[in-house]
Amino acid sequence: MEFVILSRKIIPASLESFSLSTPRYRIDELPSLYPQPFQKSFPFSLELHAFLTGRLLKRRELPFPLPLIQQHYEHGFLQYEPAIAIKNDGRPVCKRCGNEKAHLFATIECFHCKRDCTYCRSCIKLGRITACEPLVRWTGPEWQYPLYDDPLSWTGTLSPGQKHASDLAVEAVRQQTKLLIWAVCGSGKTEVVFAPIAEALKKGGRVLLATPRTDVVKELFPRLKKAFPVAKITALYGGSEEVFHPAQLVLATTHQVLRFKQAFDLVIIDEVDAFPYTMDKRLQFAVEEARRAESPLLSLTATPSKQLLSTSPSLVKIPLRYHGFPLPVPTFSWCGNWRKRLRKNKLPPKLIQWLTERQPLKTPVFVFVPSIKILNEVGRLLLKENIPCETVHGEDATRHEKIERFRKGENSLLVTTTILERGVTIPNVEVAVLGAEDTVFSESALVQIAGRVGRSASSPSGEVVFFHYGKSDQMVKARRHIQKMNEEGKRFGLLSIM
Numbered sequence: 001m002e003f004v005i006l007s008r009k010i011i012p013a014s015l016e017s018f019s020l021s022t023p024r025y026r027i028d029e030l031p032s033l034y035p036q037p038f039q040k041s042f043p044f045s046l047e048l049h050a051f052l053t054g055r056l057l058k059r060r061e062l063p064f065p066l067p068l069i070q071q072h073y074e075h076g077f078l079q080y081e082p083a084i085a086i087k088n089d090g091r092p093v094c095k096r097c098g099n100e101k102a103h104l105f106a107t108i109e110c111f112h113c114k115r116d117c118t119y120c121r122s123c124i125k126l127g128r129i130t131a132c133e134p135l136v137r138w139t140g141p142e143w144q145y146p147l148y149d150d151p152l153s154w155t156g157t158l159s160p161g162q163k164h165a166s167d168l169a170v171e172a173v174r175q176q177t178k179l180l181i182w183a184v185c186g187s188g189k190t191e192v193v194f195a196p197i198a199e200a201l202k203k204g205g206r207v208l209l210a211t212p213r214t215d216v217v218k219e220l221f222p223r224l225k226k227a228f229p230v231a232k233i234t235a236l237y238g239g240s241e242e243v244f245h246p247a248q249l250v251l252a253t254t255h256q257v258l259r260f261k262q263a264f265d266l267v268i269i270d271e272v273d274a275f276p277y278t279m280d281k282r283l284q285f286a287v288e289e290a291r292r293a294e295s296p297l298l299s300l301t302a303t304p305s306k307q308l309l310s311t312s313p314s315l316v317k318i319p320l321r322y323h324g325f326p327l328p329v330p331t332f333s334w335c336g337n338w339r340k341r342l343r344k345n346k347l348p349p350k351l352i353q354w355l356t357e358r359q360p361l362k363t364p365v366f367v368f369v370p371s372i373k374i375l376n377e378v379g380r381l382l383l384k385e386n387i388p389c390e391t392v393h394g395e396d397a398t399r400h401e402k403i404e405r406f407r408k409g410e411n412s413l414l415v416t417t418t419i420l421e422r423g424v425t426i427p428n429v430e431v432a433v434l435g436a437e438d439t440v441f442s443e444s445a446l447v448q449i450a451g452r453v454g455r456s457a458s459s460p461s462g463e464v465v466f467f468h469y470g471k472s473d474q475m476v477k478a479r480r481h482i483q484k485m486n487e488e489g490k491r492f493g494l495l496s497i498m
């Protein structure tokens with residue numbers, strides 16, 4: 001797309017017939033972007049407003065004719081901007097994802113501008129963004145969301161720990177501050193954010209709940225719809241349908257957050273410690289861009305990193321599970337050189353014994369292993385020992401079916417890599433980790449794994465065993481982490497009855 005400049009205005013060259021001698025510019029070559037004065041009386045398009053509100057999109061992502069878009073620009077209702085800006089030191093920066101790393105830009109012979117054109121490799125998953133492409137931003141009036149007296153129709157009861165955290169979160173929304181909520185696995189953190197969400201919606205605010213995993217988006221969507229039946233809610237994840245109305249409550253995977261700019265009056269990030277959020281500066285950029293500068297930010301985690309704790313201005317802990325029982329403390333079981341055994345087609349006898357004890361009771365059991373290669377070996381050897389099982393890993397196309405079968409009790413032993421460390425709740429489950437000393441099992445991964453056990457009030461306990469060949473620092477830290485939370489939980493529990 002090329003522009004010509006005419007009386008301090010930019011006009012897409014394809015819109016009118018300009019003489020061949022009129023200079024044409026790509027968006028990134030214009031001497032100025034020539035913003036136009038806002039003309040209040042302009043009868044703007046509600047559909048375009050709805051589509052663009054709080055977003056920064058490529059021209060080609062807008063399902064509207066160019067003349068209509070241009071009219072909105074000419075009346076000050078929107079602005080064209082380059083997708084890749086050049087900083088003062090001459091280096092490129094991607095306006096969509098914030099990438100500034102030289103090696104994450106590349107050059108192609110561009111189909112659109114017929115020249116060599118820079119594009120951003122960092123956010124290519126959302127569709128290629130090139131230097132010649134204008135991004136479009138709404139600059140007209142803000143979208144007005146309805147105000148509600150009481151948008152929350154959830155009538156459940158919060159545990160004392162949940163209530164305490166929820167009250168502080170509501171206060172953070174009122175005061176427009178940041179709050180880190182450190183909630184042990186199984187404390188029921190979703191219910192904790194209901195009241196703060198309601199607080200923001202009441203005032204006509206727009207709310208984003210971002211989480212790293214598609215599974216969680218899908219799981220939370222019906223729960224939030226039920227809790228907030230009056231508000232428009234949308235769920236965005238890779239492969240979800242594009243939604244045209246500006247939903248007031250947006251549930252999105254962290255990648256999808258990149259499409260929003262200054263859009264939200266409250267941002268909640270679930271599992272703030274989890275991959276890929278902490279791994280990826282780009283997503284932190286995304287969250288900062290998606291919220292308005294003054295918006296409150298709530299972060300939820302069960303296993304905060306040191307860095308997160310040191311950078312969070314205020315913190316509230318929920319040290320107790322919602323049912324009030326302590327977290328199961330892992331036991332360590334030395335099982336010799338298990339890798340060497342596997343090479344000899346044998347499993348550690350201690351693991352076999354532990355699993356065999358559980359077989360007659362049909363206790364559901366997760367066995368976590370460090371890698372897919374080990375997963376396959378362990379699966380094969382268990383069957384050889386007449387211990388029925390299934391194996392599942394992150395790239396397994398049938399993983400949802402396998403987890404469903406496990407949930408229904410059709411299979412009571414699931415061997416898995418770390419994909420199941422978060423989110424999956426199975427009543428009565430017990431957990432073994434084979435090779436807990438392996439470096440893939442960090443303190444937080446092990447805490448999350450142990451957190452799978454005893455989540456339901458009807459079976460609040462259960463065993464967690466770390467089978468190892470020499471215990472690691474991370475194992476010791478994970479156990480201390482859990483014991484410390486239990487001590488705090490005890491104190492908190494006593495306090496809340498007093």
Ligand SMILES: [Zn+2]
Nearest residue numbers: 094097120123
């Ligand atoms: Zn980018």
Ligand SMILES: [Zn+2]
Nearest residue numbers: 110113117132
């Ligand atoms: Zn181009």
